[in-house]
Amino acid sequence: MLHVQGLTKEYDSPAGPLAILTGVDLRLERGEAVAIMGPSGSGKTTLLSVLGALERPTAGSVTLDGENPLALDETQLAAFRNRRIGFIFQDHSLLPQCTVLENVLVPALVGAADASAEARARKLLDAVGLAPRLDHLPAQLSGGEKQRVAIARALIREPRLVLCDEPTGNLDAKSASAVASLLLDLHRTQQTVLVVVTHSDALAAQVGRTARLEGGKLV
Numbered sequence: 001m002l003h004v005q006g007l008t009k010e011y012d013s014p015a016g017p018l019a020i021l022t023g024v025d026l027r028l029e030r031g032e033a034v035a036i037m038g039p040s041g042s043g044k045t046t047l048l049s050v051l052g053a054l055e056r057p058t059a060g061s062v063t064l065d066g067e068n069p070l071a072l073d074e075t076q077l078a079a080f081r082n083r084r085i086g087f088i089f090q091d092h093s094l095l096p097q098c099t100v101l102e103n104v105l106v107p108a109l110v111g112a113a114d115a116s117a118e119a120r121a122r123k124l125l126d127a128v129g130l131a132p133r134l135d136h137l138p139a140q141l142s143g144g145e146k147q148r149v150a151i152a153r154a155l156i157r158e159p160r161l162v163l164c165d166e167p168t169g170n171l172d173a174k175s176a177s178a179v180a181s182l183l184l185d186l187h188r189t190q191q192t193v194l195v196v197v198t199h200s201d202a203l204a205a206q207v208g209r210t211a212r213l214e215g216g217k218l219v
Contacts, residue, residue: 002028002051002161002193007060009046020046022216024060030160033187033194035204038213044197047213048163051195052085053077064161064193082110086154086192088183090166092146094138094153100125101134104153117156124152128182144175151183155190162187164196168203180206 007024010017020043028034038044049055051062053069061068069080086107094103101121108117125131128148138146147167154162167183168176180203187194196207204210211218 001030001065002026002195003061003063004051005061007047007050007062008058009043009050009055010058019216021050021057021213024216024218026211026218028193028195030193031188031191032209033184033196033207034209034211035196035198035207036211036213036218037198037204040199042213043216044213045165048165048195048197051161052087052163053081079110082107083157084160086157086159086162088147088150088154088162088164088167090169092138092150094146094149096138099135099137100130100141100149103138103149104156107153107157120158121152121156124155124186125149127186128152142175143171144179147171147175147179148182151179151186155186155192158190160193162192162194164194164198166198166200167196168198168200173202176200177202177206 004024004026007021008019009021010019024047036044036047046055050057056070062070064084069077072080095106104121104125105117125134128151130145130148133141133145141149168179171179184206196203198204
């Protein structure tokens with residue numbers, strides 16, 4: 001379960017503290033998903049960064065399954081992110097020199113060796129329709145295929161929370177719909193908590209539940 005309470009994020013500016021998020025509350029149970037919308041500059045990406053423990057809030061709390069990641073030291077926090085949180089970005093951020101299979105395995109290379117990781121990677125790549133492309137490099141894939149690899153990579157550690165920042169933003173309408181359907185199918189299969197930031201009404205409709213960031217608050 002993801003529980004966000006009173007989340008506030010401010011940045012210093014010449015004119016004084018600049019509030020980006022002000023008292024955000026959000027509660028999602030395992031298997032639930034939400035699309036977060038709002039105009040550019042409303043704080044959507046900042047919210048994802050705080051939820052993903054990449055930035056610390058100015059005030060408020062974020063817990064995942066009752067654990068507060070921001071109470072951990074930096075080494076513990078890095079391990080928490082790697083184990084419990086999957087990230088999918090608008091830019092797939094694949095390593096160009098690595099094959100499809102190697103890209104998916106990257107998060108599994110951190111920490112203790114996991115003999116089952118390659119089997120999980122192959123299973124995920126089969127699920128996203130890329131089993132025949134394991135040895136291909138990213139340059140040999142279409143935009144939609146690259147984003148499918150990114151989805152598989154985000155799920156390789158079987159995370160509890162998956163955070164997506166405009167995951168279909170660089171895709172044409174047909175590819176975007178296919179990638180969104182695939183993401184949601186895998187979300188339901190793995191029973192993750194899914195948070196999707198998007199400008200796309202079509203993607204938000206596929207997610208189902210929608211919230212908007214307005215004036216630093218979720219409504």
